[in-house]
Amino acid sequence: MARVGEKRGGKLAILFWMSVFLILPTTADAATRSPVGFSAGDYAGDLVIEKVENRIWYIDPLTSRRYQVGTSLDQLKAIAQPMSWAAISSIPDENDNVTIPLKKRKTISGLVYDPNAPDLIWHIRKRAYKRHALRTDQDLAEYLKNAIQVTPASLVEYPIARADFDYAIGPVDPTATTTAKYIYISLKEQRLRAYENGRLVKTFLVSTGSYRFPTPPGNYSVLEKDPVVNYQWSYGKGNPDNYDLGNVPYNLMFRPHMYIHYAYWHNNFGRRMSHGCINVSLPNIKWVYRWADQGIPVKVQ
Numbered sequence: 418m419a420r421v422g423e424k425r426g427g428k429l430a431i432l433f434w435m436s437v438f439l440i441l442p443t444t445a446d447a448a449t450r451s452p453v454g455f456s457a458g459d460y461a462g463d464l465v466i467e468k469v470e471n472r473i474w475y476i477d478p479l480t481s482r483r484y485q486v487g488t489s490l491d492q493l494k495a496i497a498q499p500m501s502w503a504a505i506s507s508i509p510d511e512n513d514n515v516t517i518p519l520k521k522r523k524t525i526s527g528l529v530y531d532p533n534a535p536d537l538i539w540h541i542r543k544r545a546y547k548r549h550a551l552r553t554d555q556d557l558a559e560y561l562k563n564a565i566q567v568t569p570a571s572l573v574e575y576p577i578a579r580a581d582f583d584y585a586i587g588p589v590d591p592t593a594t595t596t597a598k599y600i601y602i603s604l605k606e607q608r609l610r611a612y613e614n615g616r617l618v619k620t621f622l623v624s625t626g627s628y629r630f631p632t633p634p635g636n637y638s639v640l641e642k643d644p645v646v647n648y649q650w651s652y653g654k655g656n657p658d659n660y661d662l663g664n665v666p667y668n669l670m671f672r673p674h675m676y677i678h679y680a681y682w683h684n685n686f687g688r689r690m691s692h693g694c695i696n697v698s699l700p701n702i703k704w705v706y707r708w709a710d711q712g713i714p715v716k717v718q
Contacts, residue, residue: 451662451663451664451665451681452665452666452681453645453663453664453665453666454645454666455644455645455666455667457478457481458476458481458574458575458703458707459571460476460565460567460571460572460575461476461477461478461481461526461527461543462476462477462478462526462527462541462542462543463475463476463527463542463543463564463565464486464540464560464561464564464565465564465565465566465567465572466561466564466565466566466567467567467568467569467572468566468567468568468569469569470569472485472581473485473486473487473488473561473564474486474572474575475493475496475527475528476527476575477496477527477578478526478527478543479498479527480578480707481574481575481576481707482575482576482577482578482707482708483572483575483576483577483578484496484578484579485577485579485580485581488554488557488558488561489554489557490538490551490552490553490554490556490557493528493538493551493557494530494535494536494538496528497527497528497529497530497538498527498528498529498530499529499530499531499532500525500529500530500531501531502531502533502534504523504525504529505525505529505531505539505541505548507523507525508523508525508541508546508547508548509546509547509548510547510548511545511547511548511549513547516546517546522546525541526541526542526543527540527541527543528540529541536552537550537551537552538550538551538552539551540560573700573704574700574703574704574707575704575707576618576619576704576707576708577618584618585613585616585617585618586617586618586619586620587610587616587617587618587620588616588617589615589616590612590615590616590617591615596713596714597613597614597713598611598612598613598614598708598709598710598713599611599612599713599714599715599716600612600639600671600677600705600709600713600714600715600716601716601718602623602625602632602677602695602715602716602717602718603718604625604631604632604634604717604718607622607623607624607625607686607687607688607689608620608621608622608623608687609621609622609623609677609695609697609701609705611705611708611709618708619701619704619705619708621686621697621698621701622686622687623677623686623687623695623696623697623701624680624683624685624686624687624688624689624690624691624695624696625689625690625691625693625694625695625696625717626689626691626692626693626694627689627690627691627692628689630691630692630693631689631693632675632691632693632694632695632717633672633693633717634717634718635672635716635717636714636715636716637671637672637714637715637716637717638671638712638713638714638715639669639670639671639709639710639711639712639713639715640670640671640672640673640711641668641669641670641711642668642669642670642706642709642711643668643669643670643676644666644667644668645664645665645666645668646664646665646668646676646678647663647664647665648660648661648662648663648665648678649661649662649663650692658692660692662682665678665679665680665681666679667679667697667702667703667706668706669705669706669709669715671695671715671717675693675694676694676695677694677695677697677702677705677715678694678695678696678697678702679696679697679698679699679702680696680697680698681699683696684698686698
């Protein structure tokens with residue numbers, strides 16, 4: 418679904434009105450039917466144990482990507498974030514009989530350390546909003562016994578940043594030799610493929626532009642990562658092609674006014690549906706939004 422008008426069926430949108438419609442406020446009606454809001458994920462900042470496989474994962478609160486960890490504190494030191502002691506100590510210790518109201522909690526969670534005491538790792542639990550000190554491997558092993566247990570399905574949306582196993586799900590792409598990550602979208606197959614270091618790490622069905630409003634093939638890149646975009650456009654009063662979709666979360670701009678984005682209004686992935694954008698289901702857009710870095714190539718063919 419494109420966010421602005423283009424030349425469609427002989428109608429040329431005026432550039433001035435293109436800029437106006439981009440910033441139109443969301444109507445109350447649109448807001449009630451649009452699932453607004455971006456979330457880093459329910460488990461961001463947590464240490465979790467994957468049921469069945471018993472793998473231990475840390476979900477980075479900044480990127481929402483997951484790292485497989487064991488019971489070695491050195492592994493955690495490599496991914497913990499440096500933070501001042503003033504910020505760390507503002508979070509209640511787990512033994513303190515103190516509860517911070519939700520509205521007063523700072524956006525601090527996950528593994529942190531004071532650069533002046535780098536051997537001491539703190540885990541700030543998001544739900545309890547308490548800090549736990551990890552000084553030794555034994556501390557970590559005991560702490561992980563009470564880690565949150567999750568199903569494998571609960572972790573699907575978090576891209577793997579590091580694992581003790583080969584997580585590639587497809588063959589090597591011989592053309593992917595110059596970039597660590599890139600996105601390939603097949604118009605014929607209506608499918609997105611995500612490659613990392615030449616390996617296919619994710620693939621799923623999408624909905625590109627309809628035959629009336631086609632997605633233009635070409636070589637692009639991720640220009641912006643926008644948590645929320647308001648999609649609306651008018652081709653004229655009463656035109657059946659007008660749309661007002663409200664605020665839509667998870668958007669990757671790959672060319673001006675054209676996005677890979679979540680589509681809450683249909684489930685026909687694998688069929689051409691949009692006004693030019695790439696429509697994606699919620700689990701898949703969460704994954705690719707977190708995995709994709711700004712600037713990586715996007716090839717539409």
